[in-house]
Amino acid sequence: MIKRRARDNQLQKNKQLLLKLTVSFHQPLHHVKEGWIVQPLDHFNQQNSNTFPQFPNLVYGAVASSAPVKAKLDFSEYNNFPNLVYGAVASSAPVKAKLDFSEYNNVVGLSLLNEAVGGSEKCLSKVREAFAAVKEALMSGNINQVASDFGCCQIPKDPYDQIELMQSLADIFMGAVQYNEEGVLMSINELCGIMTNSSQEYQDEMEAYNRLVKLSQIYRFTSKEPCLDISYEKSMKDLMDTSVHAGRRGERQWTYQTCTEFGFYQTCEDATCPFSGMLTLQDQTKLCTTLFGISQHSLPARIAFTNTYFGGDNPHTHSILYVNGGIDPWKTLSVVQDGTEEGEEAQTIFIKDTAHCADMSSRRVTDRSSLTKARQEIEKHVANWLKTAAQEKLEKGTS
Structure with a gap:
């Protein structure tokens, strides 16, 4: 969302x-x-x-x-x-297809560390701590309390609903980093301010967890959402809707492209990810089979074809100016240095401390x-x- x-x-x-x-x-x-x-x-x-x-x-x-x-x-x-x-x-063009795009969340973590854009070591630490606390609460059976704290529309009893919850919470940070200072709901500076603000309100062992709850509440209020929809079943139903007036048409098309050409799955199984290891490649690629009948095992070959056909991050192009921002997670799949292996001209501009596009x-x-x-x-x-x-x-x- x-x-x-x-x-x-x-x-x-x-x-x-x-x-x-x-x-x-x-x-x-x-x-x-x-x-x-x-x-x-x-x-x-x-x-x-x-x-x-x-x-x-x-x-x-x-x-x-x-x-x-x-x-x-x-x-x-x-x-x-x-x-x-x-x-x-x-501008911010990922030209290399990649199945497991774990680098995305690695850059998100590094951006939350970047003091030039409002990040800090404390901010990243509190984010890690908060997600660990949410996972611990879910694993220990405090599901009703978690649902109440984060204003969920459903009780996340199903494991896939729990993954939806974790993804929704991670999206707050991923969206803030990708579009920092570009009119999104919250910038990195504002987000980290909430996660690190020194106040008596949250001075306990659940401090980071409660700050994440507060952040989620702000997003729901700003978005005018009465509750946080974490139903995996509802998400699948929406994505399977192929009618002309379907509400999530663009998302279905994008998902099809990830399954057939790009990959780009922003996973969290790498140790550098600041969120939850529950966001796995296996669960994300499962959509390909569920929605389109595309085997998960066929994805590596499809992505390899894309890179072979278009050149990956070493494209055979001319009169192309590749522009990337320093905190944009997509930069890792773009062209960020002048020249290519074959010596063909590739012109680049790297913008320090700026986000996507x-x-x-x-x-x-x-x-x-x-x-x-x-x-x-x-x-x-x-x-x-x-x-x-x-x-x-x-x-x-x-x-």
């Missing part, structure tokens, strides 16, 4: 930025219309002619040259490139200097691409 809200918030900001970009091309806002492109349902099966309508994200995601974009946004002929895409800014958000007076500088570098790269592309177009026209 928390991750979904964070993604929705980011999508809304992306749409707002797209409108601003439109204005920068001297196009009145009332001319901006929502359009769709016909997309093949299966890019890897030429025998499958089925298609679906997709909202294009061309201008925002890349320097594009398709006819619909040119017509709608009135690009000049010099900016109408001969190929579909001339250059792209890959921070460079794509609107400018604010509170932006870090590293982020301001990165945006300037990105603008220079895009300006150079436009200049070079226009020159190439002119030369081809006169040859």
